[in-house]
Amino acid sequence: MRVLHVLGGLHAAGIEALALQLIRHAPAGVHSELLNADPSAQEMAPAFEQLQREGTLQALHQWHYCDGPKLAWRSFQLCCRTRPDALLIYPCSRPMLWLALGARLAGVRRLAVHLGNTAPVDPQRLRTSHRLLRWFQRLGVVAVPCTQAIVESLQPLPRGLRLGMVIPNGCDTNAIAKRAAAARVQRPPGDPRRVLMVARLDPIKDQATLIRAFAAARQPGWALQLVGDGSERPRLEAIAAELGMNPAEVFLGYRSDIPELLGQADVFAFSTTTAEGFGIALIEAMSAGLPIVASDVPACREVLKEGAAGELLPAGDCQIWTEVLDHLIACVGYRTELSRRSIAHATAWDICLCARQWSRFLLMPGPSSVKLAP
Structure with a gap:
């Protein structure tokens, strides 16, 4: 054919x-x-x-x-x-x-x-x-x-x-899992903990809520990384700068080494809107075995199996996002449980x-x- x-x-x-x-x-x-x-x-x-x-x-x-x-x-x-x-x-x-x-x-x-x-x-x-x-x-x-x-x-x-x-x-769940695992093994002692989001900086996403929530919940030794580029970048960089974050460290732009970045992250966050159509980055994060928090919108709900594969949070609710990120940053057991849930459902999206x-x-x-x- x-x-x-x-x-x-x-x-x-x-x-x-x-x-x-x-x-x-x-x-x-x-x-x-x-x-x-x-x-x-x-x-x-x-x-x-x-x-x-x-x-x-x-x-x-x-x-x-x-x-x-x-x-x-x-x-x-x-x-x-x-x-x-x-x-x-x-x-x-x-x-x-x-x-x-x-x-x-x-x-x-x-x-x-x-x-x-x-x-x-x-x-x-x-x-x-x-x-x-x-x-x-x-x-x-x-x-x-x-x-x-x-x-x-x-x-x-x-x-x-x-x-x-x-x-x-x-997505190629097996290849992503292997590349992420290899990157994870190579993390040096004392490497910063990271909350990662991979998505275009586009109006249908909502990185702004994540930026504000992370700024309120962050602890020493933790960093936020946003992968992707788009029309919203200047506005989002301004928000990060106003909240005391260095945009050069937060915004990584377009990257081709997504599995490696996932392997060097500790939490995957996907803050988006009801205009979200699928969220393939969620599957990549599941393949890498990351704990996942995402906006409770129809597409994310479907990919995360109604919350079985990750936590679903009210879209745009900065207070709840802050509370959940604070818990994730503080509690290794919570991160481990969410990781187990994401790994269990990843192969369904191969x-x-x-x-x-x-x-x-x-x-x-x-x-x-x-x-x-x-």
């Missing part, structure tokens, strides 16, 4: 990481190519180029950005030339409609678009999301959510609009299970979608 994966930029973000892992762990017999429809972002380019060198990714197509009929025409030409059996589109966006149109006219039999974020709460913006999904459906593109939380956020669905089966995201689900889905002979009751 020939699969063309489609991204709109090689950002250091969740859908790019998912595409990388799905290509790397594709079942035997799957021929994978990648199309990047917007070359302005290249942070993840080295990782995909490494897949090419390994022979896992057969081709990497990078286009100059275009939209509208030109994008449809280029998609048509590429699909006529490469003859993919299926397209897996990661960004659910309007330009991808044109790309899907070109692929459909070229005869691609199976198209899917990944739904990685919850729908907006605002009724007007929700209707816009519904219209976008309806247009994908008219083009024969199946919208595949990664959590039940996303499905529920889209309710009530307009009459006739269908969604595909839920296919959860995943990327090999995710890749097999996607391959079975893309091999289905026709649109495999289910109508959800409004």
Whole structure:
């Protein structure tokens, strides 16, 4: 089976990481190519180029950005030339409609678009999301959510609009566990204890609550580290500085050594909002065996098995976050118990299970979608 994966930029973000892992762990017999429809972002380019060198990714197509009929025409030409059996589109966006149109006219039999974020709460913006999904459906593109939380956020669905089966995201849990364990062994005596969060510095996250809570709970020998970059960085750096923290020590920016950073951390915190679609960083932290605290929002609740794999705290409630962080910092037994819980559930999210689900889905002979009751 020939699969063309489609991204709109090689950002250091969740859908790019998912595409990388799905290509790397594709079942035997799957021929994978990648199309990047917007070359302005290249942070993840080295990782995909490494897949090419390994022979896992057969081709990497990078286009100059275009939209509208030109994008449809280029998609048509590429699909006529490469003859993919299926397209897996990661960004659910309007330009991808044109790309899907070109692929459909070229005869691609199976198209899917990944739904990685919850729908907006605002009724007007929700209707816009519904219209976008309806247009994908008219083009024969199946919208595949990664959590039940996303499905529920889209309710009530307009009459006739269908969604595909839920296919959860995943990561290489075994590789992360090994790399984190190796880094943990190498920690020197007296190494600072660390609370770590890995996420883009984006408005749909809520690093601000974590920064404020850590500042109130911190003890000597403990540090906060935030991995990721984005538009919120200046604001968040200002908050940290006002609270007496050195932004240069707190904000690590984009990093490719996430498993090693997890191995050198003592607590994983994931403060986010109801707009969170999945939170793959939670699975990485579970794989590394870290104690986890996260916002009690639908996506985190789902990934953490309703709190069985980590503590769920009210989103944005700085006082409760402070109290829980204070307890985690002070109590080794509490951290140990949370670690045990995260390790016990990590393998449920392994990327090999995710890749097999996607391959079975893309091999289905026709649109495999289910109508959800409004």
